Amino acid sequence: MDGPGLDGSDELTILSRAELEERVRRRTADLENVMDTMVDVLVKLGPDGRIRMANAAATDVLGYERDVLVGKPIDHVLADGSRGPSASSTVSTGEFVETLMREDRITEYETALVTAEGEEIPTSLSASILRDDDGVIEGVVCVATDISERMEAEERAAFLHSLLRHDLGNKLTVTYGYLELLAESATDLTEEERQYCSYAREGVEESMTLVENVRTLNRLEEEESITPIDLRPVLEESVARHADLADRQDVDVRIDADANVAILGGALLKELFANLLENALIHADASEIRLTTITHESTVRIHVDDDGRGVPPNRRDSILERGETDGEAGGTGLGTYLAARIASSYGGNLAIDDSPIGGARFTVTLRTPAE
Numbered sequence: 001m002d003g004p005g006l007d008g009s010d011e012l013t014i015l016s017r018a019e020l021e022e023r024v025r026r027r028t029a030d031l032e033n034v035m036d037t038m039v040d041v042l043v044k045l046g047p048d049g050r051i052r053m054a055n056a057a058a059t060d061v062l063g064y065e066r067d068v069l070v071g072k073p074i075d076h077v078l079a080d081g082s083r084g085p086s087a088s089s090t091v092s093t094g095e096f097v098e099t100l101m102r103e104d105r106i107t108e109y110e111t112a113l114v115t116a117e118g119e120e121i122p123t124s125l126s127a128s129i130l131r132d133d134d135g136v137i138e139g140v141v142c143v144a145t146d147i148s149e150r151m152e153a154e155e156r157a158a159f160l161h162s163l164l165r166h167d168l169g170n171k172l173t174v175t176y177g178y179l180e181l182l183a184e185s186a187t188d189l190t191e192e193e194r195q196y197c198s199y200a201r202e203g204v205e206e207s208m209t210l211v212e213n214v215r216t217l218n219r220l221e222e223e224e225s226i227t228p229i230d231l232r233p234v235l236e237e238s239v240a241r242h243a244d245l246a247d248r249q250d251v252d253v254r255i256d257a258d259a260n261v262a263i264l265g266g267a268l269l270k271e272l273f274a275n276l277l278e279n280a281l282i283h284a285d286a287s288e289i290r291l292t293t294i295t296h297e298s299t300v301r302i303h304v305d306d307d308g309r310g311v312p313p314n315r316r317d318s319i320l321e322r323g324e325t326d327g328e329a330g331g332t333g334l335g336t337y338l339a340a341r342i343a344s345s346y347g348g349n350l351a352i353d354d355s356p357i358g359g360a361r362f363t364v365t366l367r368t369p370a371e
Contacts, residue, residue: 038143041113041123045140049073049097052139061146063116074142079112079120100140104129113144122151168211176204209278209335226346228369229269231261231300235291238273245281246289253277257293263300263366265346272342275335276304276362284308286359299348301365308359316352339364 041061044053054069062077069077074097099106105128112120127142179201183194235255239246246253263269273291280289286308294301311319320340339362340350348366355361 040146041142041144043069043074043077043142045074045142047137047139049140051076061115061121062113068116074140077113078125079114100127100129110147122147172204172208172211176201176208179204226264226266228262229265231263231293231302232257232259234265234269235273235302238270238277239291241270241274242277242281245278249281251281251286251289253281253289253291255291257291257302258295261293261295261300262369263346264369265366268342268345272339272364273302273304275339276364279335279339280304280306280308280360280362284310284359288357290357295368298368298370299365300368301363304362304364305355305357306359307355307357310354310358311352311360320350320352336362 038055038057041057042055043051043058046052051069051072051074054064054066056066058064058069058077059066064077099109105126107126109125111123111125113123114120124145124147125142126144127140129140130138132138179197183197183201189197232255235257239253239255242253277289280286284306286306288307290303290305292303292305294303319336321337336350343350343364343366346366348364351363351365353361353363
């Protein structure tokens with residue numbers, strides 16, 4: 001037979017009312033202490049949307065005394081999305097309440113809280129509705145995290161991306177043009193000086209490729225609509241982009257793709273195949289590159305084959321990762337990583353294998369509209 005109090009029920013039956021109240025008081029005090037040690041703002045609302053309780057962070061972060069906030073509606077501290085520098089990225093009070101009532105909770109809504117001084121603090125807001133056993137709303141708990149530093153970091157990153165893409169890209173283009181003019185017009189350069197000029201042009205080309213890859217990475221972070229696209233023109237434009245490089249490297253690039261093949265993708269498809277072609281032209285030490293397609297019921301496989309030195313099996317997974325390069329061939333390690341990321345963003349994938357013509361085979365698998 002079990003002894004008394006094993007499940008706690010017997011203990012509760014012998015506690016006096018005063019002891020029960022003391023236990024509840026202690027537990028409430030512990031909970032309030034936990035809430036007051038939070039660095040995030042926490043408020044509890046009543047069913048009427050008015051603040052019933054606020055933690056210490058409401059004073060530390062927003063500058064309000066807690067007794068001033070109690071009784072105020074939530075929109076006293078929630079920005080309405082129509083004022084201040086963060087207005088364009090905030091959710092209005094009406095949207096917040098509407099979403100909360102529809103879904104019972106919201107997570108990481110980007111909005112802004114208004115301080116006692118009238119300033120707005122960019123905030124990630126989460127909230128949940130409290131209900132009793134009968135489903136009646138008892139209130140709402142809201143937790144707000146200051147995201148000012150994160151937003152500033154994102155704005156700095158966006159500025160640097162813009163600077164890299166525009167200013168640096170333009171300067172590299174101008175520099176490359178002057179080097180081309182020098183190589184074509186200078187007749188008294190020694191063979192060594194011409195070699196130095198060639199090295200300089202190659203360095204500028206690599207830098208221009210890096211700028212373009214960073215631009216592509218930035219675009220990958222943006223939402224893009226996926227639509228049916230005719231594959232053949234995409235491959236032709238990707239090959240045309242590197243026609244000069246193929247001529248200089250003396251590489252024969254051929255497209256043996258089926259006509260009228262549609263896949264699901266977006267504007268970055270050209271970047272995908274252009275990166276794979278550039279990788280093969282620069283690093284494969286090949287004389288031939290072939291692009292072929294195989295159509296299945298719901299997917300299309302595009303093979304990019306070369307007859308170069310290939311990719312060892314133990315390197316195939318790693319060179320699809322960011323920053324990994326194909327051994328001594330050098331480069332930034334972004335080309336194949338970008339190709340894999342783009343394929344994944346369109347619901348496809350990129351794989352590496354041995355090529356039937358002797359080198360490496362990069363296989364892009366993409367979905368068809370019929371899927």
